[in-house]
Amino acid sequence: xxxxxPSAQLPLDLARGPGMSRDELVVTGANAAAIALIxxxxxxxxxxxxxxxxxxxxxxxxxxxxxEAAHASAADPHRISPDAISMAASGGAVLVDGxxxxxxxxxxxxxxxxxxxxxxxxxxxxxxxxxxxxVRLPDLASRLKAATIVEIAEPDDLLxxxxxxxxxxxxxxxxxxxxxxxxVNRIERSLSTAMNVVERLDQAALSRKTRITRGxxxxxxxxVDAGQGDLNL
Amino acid sequence: xxxxxxxSNLLKSLNHVHRVVERRNTIxxxxxxxxxxxxxxxxxxxxxxxxxxxxxxxxxxxxxGATTVPAHLLYDIVRKLPDGAxxxxxxxxDGNSMTVISGRASFRLQCLPQSDFPExxxxxxxxxxxxxxxxxxxxxxxxxxxxxxxxxxYYLNGIYLHTIESGGQLSLRSVATxxxxxxxxxxxxxxxxxGMPGIIVPRKTVSELQKLVDNPDVAVTVELSDxxxxxxxxxxxLTSKLIDGTFPDYQRVIPSGNDKKLTIDRxxxxxxxxxxxxxxxxxxxxxxxAIADGQVTxxxxxxxxxxxxxxxxxxxxxxxxxxxxxxxxxxxxxAQLNGSDARFLLADAGSPTLIQDTSDEHALxxxxxxxx
Numbered sequence: 001x002x003x004x005x006p007s008a009q010l011p012l013d014l015a016r017g018p019g020m021s022r023d024e025l026v027v028t029g030a031n032a033a034a035i036a037l038i039x040x041x042x043x044x045x046x047x048x049x050x051x052x053x054x055x056x057x058x059x060x061x062x063x064x065x066x067x068e069a070a071h072a073s074a075a076d077p078h079r080i081s082p083d084a085i086s087m088a089a090s091g092g093a094v095l096v097d098g099x100x101x102x103x104x105x106x107x108x109x110x111x112x113x114x115x116x117x118x119x120x121x122x123x124x125x126x127x128x129x130x131x132x133x134x135v136r137l138p139d140l141a142s143r144l145k146a147a148t149i150v151e152i153a154e155p156d157d158l159l160x161x162x163x164x165x166x167x168x169x170x171x172x173x174x175x176x177x178x179x180x181x182x183x184v185n186r187i188e189r190s191l192s193t194a195m196n197v198v199e200r201l202d203q204a205a206l207s208r209k210t211r212i213t214r215g216x217x218x219x220x221x222x223x224v225d226a227g228q229g230d231l232n233l
Numbered sequence: 234x235x236x237x238x239x240x241s242n243l244l245k246s247l248n249h250v251h252r253v254v255e256r257r258n259t260i261x262x263x264x265x266x267x268x269x270x271x272x273x274x275x276x277x278x279x280x281x282x283x284x285x286x287x288x289x290x291x292x293x294x295x296x297x298g299a300t301t302v303p304a305h306l307l308y309d310i311v312r313k314l315p316d317g318a319x320x321x322x323x324x325x326x327d328g329n330s331m332t333v334i335s336g337r338a339s340f341r342l343q344c345l346p347q348s349d350f351p352e353x354x355x356x357x358x359x360x361x362x363x364x365x366x367x368x369x370x371x372x373x374x375x376x377x378x379x380x381x382x383x384x385x386x387y388y389l390n391g392i393y394l395h396t397i398e399s400g401g402q403l404s405l406r407s408v409a410t411x412x413x414x415x416x417x418x419x420x421x422x423x424x425x426x427x428g429m430p431g432i433i434v435p436r437k438t439v440s441e442l443q444k445l446v447d448n449p450d451v452a453v454t455v456e457l458s459d460x461x462x463x464x465x466x467x468x469x470x471l472t473s474k475l476i477d478g479t480f481p482d483y484q485r486v487i488p489s490g491n492d493k494k495l496t497i498d499r500x501x502x503x504x505x506x507x508x509x510x511x512x513x514x515x516x517x518x519x520x521x522x523a524i525a526d527g528q529v530t531x532x533x534x535x536x537x538x539x540x541x542x543x544x545x546x547x548x549x550x551x552x553x554x555x556x557x558x559x560x561x562x563x564x565x566x567x568a569q570l571n572g573s574d575a576r577f578l579l580a581d582a583g584s585p586t587l588i589q590d591t592s593d594e595h596a597l598x599x600x601x602x603x604x605x
Contacts, residue, residue: 008519008604009559010583011412014481172478174385206412211385 011206028159051125053152055192059125080107088120099126105137167198234298240318246288250279254304265301285353287470299347358456362425366446372407375418375596381411388478395431415599433476491578493551499575503567510560512541519557519603557605
């Protein structure tokens with residue numbers, strides 16, 4: 001997408017990574033159940049948990065918190081490694097982040113079985129419920145049916161406001177509350193859009209050496225709306 | 234209080250401390266300088282609540298005491314007194330006014346009680362070290378120009394001072410960036426600085442400090458904690474709060490794989506940039522550098538007034554490329570270099586460019602291009 005703002009100065013990429021600690025997690029009605037479940041570990045009723053929610057709803061943040069708490073190792077959903085399976089078999093924790101299409105069905109089946117038999121735990125995250133993963137292996141499908149499934153809902157206004165505020169705070173940028181409400185009221189109800197808008201606003205402000213105002217927010221939201229085809233929604 | 238001292242001594246100290254006082258203040262006492270006569274010296278102190286400067290100067294004390302008077306007013310009066318004059322400062326018995334007497338001139342200034350003067354409680358310092366003023370000056374001078382002035386980017390409104398180990402050697406390093414360019418300077422870490430926290434020294438403190446370290450022969454004592462820093466330079470003590478923020482991970486924006494090397498005469502380059510940028514209508518317009526074998530062509534296009542171009546000989550043998558920079562930034566950086574040549578390490582028109590001083594391996598600069 002062309003970006004025809006008046007300054008052609010490119011900014012240095014100084015942004016720091018998102019805050020992924022438990023303290024930086026925003027709890028609202030949309031994600032309360034999922035957070036409660038992560039906080040409850042290792043007292044899970046079932047060894048396998050699936051976190052399902054839209055892009056940017058905080059799955060990775062929750063997974064990061066759990067990974068730290070459970071000293072979990074990560075497994076690639078397309079190719080579950082024997083190491084991950086033996087980890088689960090010996091009572092360890094394994095994270096399978098971003099399960100979409102092209103799942104290593106046999107690997108996942110073995111991983112789940114190993115966790116059940118060895119007292120391990122498996123956390124899977126996905127944008128969809130397991131029923132929509134298109135699993136062909138009947139044994140795996142039945143194992144997944146027996147898993148705990150927690151849904152993270154679309155963000156509500158409160159969550160979106162908190163998240164936009166947090167995203168600016170992650171970047172150490174001071175933004176007036178009225179600008180945050182302006183953004184929340186005008187962007188799509190999705191956290192990925194919120195992230196995209198905050199990042200572009202920060203870059204534009206850095207490039208032009210200005211503060212983040214309502215006018216700049218209007219301009220960037222307009223540009224994001226115009227280029228929605230580029231976004232991963 | 235009744236004190237007599239030489240005008241030149243008073244002026245020198247006031248010249249230092251009065252700069253801390255903001256021209257506009259909502260709290261009246263902050264417009265004043267604290268004068269305290271004890272022993273054989275007059276101590277002057279000014280603060281803006283973030284920064285405090287104290288300086289003592291020899292004086293003949295007839296009666297000890299302390300008061301506060303408007304700083305800029307007192308400075309202006311002393312400045313206009315004749316050179317070599319003696320000045321007497323005398324508070325009235327009721328403490329509400331102070332008279333400045335020199336020769337046949339007399340000024341009566343309103344006072345505020347010294348007990349109202351705020352104290353910047355420094356707390357305890359975790360690290361203390363001594364550094365030559367010339368070395369400290371180098372760390373400041375090489376980086377100060379890149380400090381951000383955008384107030385909402387508070388974490389960029391200062392110089393990041395920290396220690397870093399590389400190749401088994403510990404260095405004290407200063408870094409500043411405004412998001413468009415970055416400057417970094419190193420020096421051997423002074424004894425006592427090991428393990429110090431990374432701190433961000435605010436812009437105003439840096440600029441006051443820069444004026445105080447002009448004398449190359451003085452050792453500066455630096456004391457610091459997570460929240461405060463204190464510099465003692467001769468009879469001047471500068472105490473400042475630090476910026477409460479996290480300086481970005483600057484290392485990742487310093488390119489390491491830029492393999493297109495351009496070496497160019499620094500002075501001719503700066504002069505040519507200055508010349509061609511005359512045509513641009515506003516500051517901050519881009520200068521396009523077309524770099525080819527042995528030559529750089531600088532171009533500025535201004536749709537409203539015309540265009541300018543100039544060719545300069547350069548040492549370059551990589552693939553030809555075009556890249557744009559803010560003319561002001563090019564001039565700022567080249568003004569920092571001491572060597573006769575400037576060395577540019579480039580990647581492409583959209584990536585950070587590294588600029589090195591051929592005579593100073595302890596400083597480097599990163600410049601982001603402009604789209605042209």
